[in-house]
Amino acid sequence: MCLVRNIDAGELSKAEIDEIYTYLIENNKGQILIVKDSSGVVLGGAILVYQGISVRYFKGTSDPDKRGLPILHLVIYEAIRKAKEDNFKYFDFWGYNHFANENDQLFNINQFKKLFGGYYTFFAKKMNFSLIPFGYSIYKSIQFVKNVKNKLHF
Numbered sequence: 001m002c003l004v005r006n007i008d009a010g011e012l013s014k015a016e017i018d019e020i021y022t023y024l025i026e027n028n029k030g031q032i033l034i035v036k037d038s039s040g041v042v043l044g045g046a047i048l049v050y051q052g053i054s055v056r057y058f059k060g061t062s063d064p065d066k067r068g069l070p071i072l073h074l075v076i077y078e079a080i081r082k083a084k085e086d087n088f089k090y091f092d093f094w095g096y097n098h099f100a101n102e103n104d105q106l107f108n109i110n111q112f113k114k115l116f117g118g119y120y121t122f123f124a125k126k127m128n129f130s131l132i133p134f135g136y137s138i139y140k141s142i143q144f145v146k147n148v149k150n151k152l153h154f
Helices: 014-026 071-085 105-114 135-152
Strands: 030-036 042-051 054-062 090-092
Touching: 014 030, 014 042, 030 054, 030 071, 042 071, 054 071, 071 090
Parallel strands: 054 090
Antiparallel strands: 030 042, 042 054
């Protein structure tokens, strides 16, 4: 599931997933919801993170062979239901690709999110402002001197 969604699961073992789950629950930082079929086979799931008055949909994936089933729809439904039950104010779907074309799966995901209404929150790109005149030049000069010193082993 993770490979299809390009989610780097690395060498994540069941024990490590259990550790993440335990951390989220014990520290009230979120939850992991999973969907299983009647025989107990995992069909998909998602990690939900609590941030103040919001629940954020962090990562989710489903069995690529079961794409015809609305697996993550069920996860999101349960996540929203639980968020309301736990008195969170917002449910953040986290991410909307404004440039997705109609042939892209992201376009369909965007459409799904749009149906819930709500609003978009735009975040400006990261910008750094130097509060010290010529501060960056001074910093780069110090870094250069340190690098030369390290190369000469003073």
